[in-house]
Amino acid sequence: MDLQLTGRRVLVTGSSSGIGAAVARMLAEEGAKVVVHGRDRARAEAVAAEIGAAGVAIGELSTDAACKAVHAEAVAALGGNIEILINNAGGNSEGNSTKPPHQIDPDHFLSNFNANALAAIRLTNLSIPEMEAAKFGRVINVSSAVAVQPNNMGADYSAAKAAMNNFTVSLAGALKGAGITVNTVSPGIVMVDGLLRMGRDRLGNPEASFEEVTELLVNAGVFTLPPAGRLGIPEDLAIIICTLASPRSGYVTGANYRVDGGQIRSLN
Secondary structure: OOOOOOEEEEEEOOOOOOHHHHHHHEEEHHHOEEEEEOOOOHHHHHHHHOOOEEEEOOOOOOOHHHHHHHHHHHHHOOOOOOOEEOOOOOOOOOOOOOOHHHOOOEEEEHHHHHHHOOOOHHHHHHHHHHHHHOOOOEEEEOHHHHOOOOOOOOOOHHHHHHHHHHHHHHHHOOOOOEEEEEEEEEEEEEHHHHHHHHHHHOOOOOOOOOHHHHHHHHHHOOOOOOOOOOOOOOOHHHHHHHHOOOOOOOOOOOEEEEEOOOOOOOOO
């Protein structure tokens, strides 16, 4: 199927590795003009060169000024407004919390909210006026399975991702009839580069396969396999995000797409 993405201008935040890099690569393969974003220029430029991206945008997303700079660099590289914004940058800014909610420093909640929800909100607010003028736009927020089914630990991260989900629904409703869709994609456990390296280090084998690392992590009790019978890979997210980015997906908005192998057992 032609997703009609040829020539569409896209910014994928946090795309110098992992899920973001897979999304940027697949969008470029579909003919989109993609800007790769990251904090490390060398890593971002390496991904951009590999996929034939339109350029890179480098910088933190922790302040209004920093987001304005990233937005301006992306628009310049694209040669026009951002039509498709993938808010993928984020993660647990304080590392994986091993404390219960009542023992987490409030500053950690603020830090995670800033790194995840506010980073997405800042760039979205900068991009929406341009999308409204063009009467076309796609905003896709990468959340997490723990936004709807939080663990006992890591409440600071879960809360930040839940805020992203709420922002998605509110914004989708506010943009009724504007030609802009807003959706969330929520990954479960995904074998990103860092997790793969950790498993290979534990095995003492830098060439260990995805399956070998998965077996190690499951046997060690790090993860439990979801009903799909395997852990996710970045491309599992990329195919859903590319579909939602397509002009063909104009009737899908305000939704949360779980890509978690069946990890979350609720009906919605």
